[in-house]
Amino acid sequence: MNTEPVISLIGVTKRIGRTNIIDDLTFDVPxxxxxxxxGPNGAGKTTTIRMIVGLMSITKGQILIKGKNIKTEFExxxxxxxxxxxxxxxxxxxxxYQNLVHYARMVPGVTKDRIxxxxxxxxxxxxxxxxxxxxxxxxxxxxxxxxxxxHRPSLLILDEPTNGLDPAGIRExxxxxxxxxxxxxxxxVVSSHLLSEMELMCDRVAxxxxxxxxxxxxxxxxxxxxxxxxxxxxxxxxxEQALETIKNMDGVRRVNLVEDxxxxxxxxxxxxxxxxxxxxxxxxRIYGVQLxxxxxxxxxxxxxEGGQIG
Amino acid sequence: MVNLVLxxxxxxxxxxxxxxxxxxxxxxxLFxxxxxxxxxxxxxQGKGWRTELQKEITQWNEVLKQPKLDKQTKKYYQQQIAIxxxxxxxxxxxxxxxxxDGVNGSAGMMIVITxxxxxxxxxxxxxxxxxxxxxxxxxxPASRTKILVSKYISLLLFGIxxxxxxxxxxxxxxxxxxxxxxxxxxxxxxxxxxxxxESNMLLNLWKTYMLNSVSTVMYVSMAFMISSAFRSSAMxxxxxxxxxxxxxxxxxxxxxxxxxxxxxxxxxDLTQYLSGLPFQEGMTLSFSITVLIVYFxxxxxxxxxxxxxxxxxx
Ligand SMILES: Nc1ncnc2c1ncn2[C@@H]1O[C@H](COP(=O)(O)OP(=O)(O)O)[C@@H](O)[C@H]1O
Ligand SMILES: [Mg+2]
Numbered sequence: 001m002n003t004e005p006v007i008s009l010i011g012v013t014k015r016i017g018r019t020n021i022i023d024d025l026t027f028d029v030p031x032x033x034x035x036x037x038x039g040p041n042g043a044g045k046t047t048t049i050r051m052i053v054g055l056m057s058i059t060k061g062q063i064l065i066k067g068k069n070i071k072t073e074f075e076x077x078x079x080x081x082x083x084x085x086x087x088x089x090x091x092x093x094x095x096x097y098q099n100l101v102h103y104a105r106m107v108p109g110v111t112k113d114r115i116x117x118x119x120x121x122x123x124x125x126x127x128x129x130x131x132x133x134x135x136x137x138x139x140x141x142x143x144x145x146x147x148x149x150x151h152r153p154s155l156l157i158l159d160e161p162t163n164g165l166d167p168a169g170i171r172e173x174x175x176x177x178x179x180x181x182x183x184x185x186x187x188x189v190v191s192s193h194l195l196s197e198m199e200l201m202c203d204r205v206a207x208x209x210x211x212x213x214x215x216x217x218x219x220x221x222x223x224x225x226x227x228x229x230x231x232x233x234x235x236x237x238x239x240e241q242a243l244e245t246i247k248n249m250d251g252v253r254r255v256n257l258v259e260d261x262x263x264x265x266x267x268x269x270x271x272x273x274x275x276x277x278x279x280x281x282x283x284x285r286i287y288g289v290q291l292x293x294x295x296x297x298x299x300x301x302x303x304x305e306g307g308q309i310g
Numbered sequence: 311m312v313n314l315v316l317x318x319x320x321x322x323x324x325x326x327x328x329x330x331x332x333x334x335x336x337x338x339x340l341f342x343x344x345x346x347x348x349x350x351x352x353x354x355q356g357k358g359w360r361t362e363l364q365k366e367i368t369q370w371n372e373v374l375k376q377p378k379l380d381k382q383t384k385k386y387y388q389q390q391i392a393i394x395x396x397x398x399x400x401x402x403x404x405x406x407x408x409x410x411d412g413v414n415g416s417a418g419m420m421i422v423i424t425x426x427x428x429x430x431x432x433x434x435x436x437x438x439x440x441x442x443x444x445x446x447x448x449x450x451p452a453s454r455t456k457i458l459v460s461k462y463i464s465l466l467l468f469g470i471x472x473x474x475x476x477x478x479x480x481x482x483x484x485x486x487x488x489x490x491x492x493x494x495x496x497x498x499x500x501x502x503x504x505x506x507x508e509s510n511m512l513l514n515l516w517k518t519y520m521l522n523s524v525s526t527v528m529y530v531s532m533a534f535m536i537s538s539a540f541r542s543s544a545m546x547x548x549x550x551x552x553x554x555x556x557x558x559x560x561x562x563x564x565x566x567x568x569x570x571x572x573x574x575x576x577x578x579d580l581t582q583y584l585s586g587l588p589f590q591e592g593m594t595l596s597f598s599i600t601v602l603i604v605y606f607x608x609x610x611x612x613x614x615x616x617x618x619x620x621x622x623x624x
Contacts, residue, residue, distance in 0.1 A: 050621075050622065050623070053449040054448070054449065055445060055448060055449065055621065055622040055623075056621040056622065056623060057619075057621055074451075074453065075451040075452070075453060076451075078449055078450065078451050079450075079451040081449065083449055085445045085446075085449070086442075086445070087442070088446065089441055089442030089443050089445065089446065090443065090446070091321060091441070091443055092441070093324060093325050093326075094320070094321070094324055098320065098324065101320075102317050102320060102321075103446065103450065105313035105314070105316060105317055106313065106314070106317070106450035106451070106452050107450060107451055108451075147446060
């Protein structure tokens with residue numbers, strides 16, 4: 001497998017007027033990954049995507065796609081990219097098929113067979129010769145995906161693709177993206193302001209807030225925290241004594257009584273056996289120990305220090 | 311590049327709007343020619359061309375007797391008389407009452423071509439922005455320059471299509487009205503030196519078309535520039551058509567200023583050098599061509615700079 005990142009952003013900054021809407025973004029996405037780009041509305045997701053696909057100029061820094069600079073080697077860089085920026089606006093007075101022919105003509109090597117292939121991929125066979133004017137929102141989204149995949153891109157960029165989709169549609173999209181990364185080794189960058197969607201879809205997530213990168217991490221770390229910082233729920237009696245005991249132990253970051261008999265402890269994973277031994281030695285009866293998975297929501301609020309979402 | 315032009319053509323001709331304009335063009339040409347035939351052409355056919363020409367000569371001789379005639383006007387009537395006499399001597403009939411009368415007259419409808427082309431031009435770039443399709447158009451391995459050039463080419467092709475429509479429809483309708491005889495009738499005209507010569511009628515017609523096309527191309531470039539600068543179809547179409555009409559009026563007011571000869575509108579009509587009556591004394595064909603080239607370059611340079619540089623943020 002190729003270890004060179006499919007896309008890398010290096011110190012990317014966008015200044016409009018006197019403010020940096022995007023400020024010093026740096027991250028890489030390796031091949032085959034579904035990379036989430038998460039942030040509240042107005043965080044700068046769309047702006048970043050516009051810079052990646054060359055719709056907007058980059059004030060400072062650079063963006064490389066398969067090693068090609070989007071600014072200086074636009075044509076070589078962009079041929080690896082398929083994208084939907086915000087909603088996929090098509091020529092409404094043309095049929096879906098004519099729209100695809102239009103985009104196919106712009107990239108060398110897209111055959112008629114390939115057009116038919118993507119049409120069946122997005123299940124638009126029956127309506128592809130209708131005018132786009134008559135399409136539903138869902139059909140337009142699918143036609144958008146079709147135009148993005150037409151030229152077999154290595155990198156697929158979707159800006160808030162779940163907007164306007166129902167839960168079934170979102171699930172379909174998710175399975176579909178998984179499939180693409182597995183069978184074709186495609187890399188996907190997908191933006192969203194909805195955490196729950198990212199959680200199910202992505203391998204790694206970058207959080208962006210007010211144009212700044214807050215964090216990049218695998219989705220598991222995201223939901224569970226890392227090994228040094230995990231939260232457990234211990235059911236024990238008498239709880240007063242348990243609380244006292246735990247408070248006096250090493251390596252405990254936080255402890256509090258959440259409700260009767262339930263104590264929440266945040267500590268290093270390695271500390272848990274010692275805590276339990278300590279409790280037993282103090283005649284505390286333990287009924288249950290449970291790792292608390294934070295929801296993405298909690299985690300997000302923690303990381304962005306309460307920055308509001310969506 | 312060929313593919314890009316095919317794309318732009320698809321976007322022009324797959325729209326109802328375009329066919330309405332072409333239909334209107336045909337309707338206008340038919341209407342004007344049928345009216346012309348109805349009120350004018352029929353009578354000329356009836357009395358015979360010799361009588362008509364003779365009558366004209368007599369009329370013009372009367373005019374020439376007036377004492378206060380300026381040199382230009384005098385020269386003009388003398389030439390016309392010479393041309394008519396040539397017709398009579400050589401037994402070559404006048405275009406009056408033949409299809410050429412209508413066909414040549416229809417060349418005056420090229421302003422309609424300019425207007426209709428401007429309508430399509432104005433929407434060409436601005437329409438991609440207002441519909442949002444520009445985002446998907448510009449993220450392909452085709453540089454913005456190539457996309458802009460292919461748009462420009464497709465728009466010129468549309469203008470050429472309208473011109474061919476004008477030509478074919480005017481020949482066919484006038485052929486039907488006046489008959490297709492006299493197709494090989496020569497054009498009798500006076501040279502700048504006052505000599506009367508014969509030339510090819512069809513060739514002359516296309517020369518007129520080409521000279522008028524210069525102005526069309528200038529207005530197309532102007533509308534194209536406004537379309538890419540302001541991203542507003544209405545503004546591009548409106549401003550261009552207003553300047554097309556207001557241009558001449560404004561120029562008349564400005565004629566007394568020497569600098570007005572550098573304005574675009576003073577130079578778009580190159581037929582002024584055929585008639586030998588330029589906008590200002592001392593203007594030459596090469597002067598006008600130079601001025602036009604400067605404006606042409608300027609318009610297209612601005613379109614290009616704006617289209618290739620600006621952020622797509624809508
Ligand atoms: N053309 C522009 N001029 C000025 N500010 C802009 C422009 N485009 C976007 N912004 C600002 O940049 C920020 C990021 O916008 P955007 O990238 O659309 O966010 P997101 O897609 O994450 O919701 C917003 O605060 C927006 O107001
Ligand atoms: Mg957005």
